[in-house]
Amino acid sequence: xxxxxxxxxxxxxxxxxxxxxxxxxxxxxLVEENRAIVEGINVVSKSTxxxxxxxxGGIVKQEAPIQISNLSLxxxxxxxxxxxxxxxxxxxxxxxxAKKSGEEIK
Numbered sequence: 001x002x003x004x005x006x007x008x009x010x011x012x013x014x015x016x017x018x019x020x021x022x023x024x025x026x027x028x029x030l031v032e033e034n035r036a037i038v039e040g041i042n043v044v045s046k047s048t049x050x051x052x053x054x055x056x057g058g059i060v061k062q063e064a065p066i067q068i069s070n071l072s073l074x075x076x077x078x079x080x081x082x083x084x085x086x087x088x089x090x091x092x093x094x095x096x097x098a099k100k101s102g103e104e105i106k
Contacts, residue, residue, distance in 0.1 A: 004029065004068060005084050005096075006036060010105075012071040013081045014041055019066075023074060027063065035065035042066045077101035 006012060006026060013023045024038040042064045050057035072081035075098045082100040089095055096105040 004031065004034075006068055006071055006073065011074045012036075012038060013074055014038075014066070014070060015072055015081065016070050017042070017066070026071075029068075030065055033065065034068050036068055036071060037063050037065050038071070039063065073098070073105060075100045076103045076105060 006029065008026055008029055010026045011023060012026055014020055019041045022041055024041045026036050027039055028037040030036065040063070043061050044064045045059050045061055048054055048057050048060050054060075073084055073096075074080070075082040077098070078101060080100065082098040084096045084105060085099055086094050087097055097103070098105055
């Protein structure tokens with residue numbers, strides 16, 4: 001299993017597909033499938049049966065998982081897509097650094 005460069009609550013940009021160029025916040029990471037669910041990206045219509053939660057039933061719009069290789073982190077300085085590198089701080093903790101600007105990604 002490979003290491004993932006994206007974590008929950010990261011702001012990402014879509015590199016390819018129908019939503020190319022859109023940005024959003026990562027809601028969930030599906031590690032086994034190498035996919036992520038991003039807010040407002042890859043929205044699909046799903047039919048639902050009537051239930052106690054939704055007595056009417058009908059069509060519900062929700063985000064579908066998107067391949068992680070189609071996502072890139074946003075540089076905190078420039079707001080554009082960037083790759084990351086991992087460095088250790090003085091206290092030994094690992095931090096993610098944006099390759100373009102050298103800024104730390106929170």
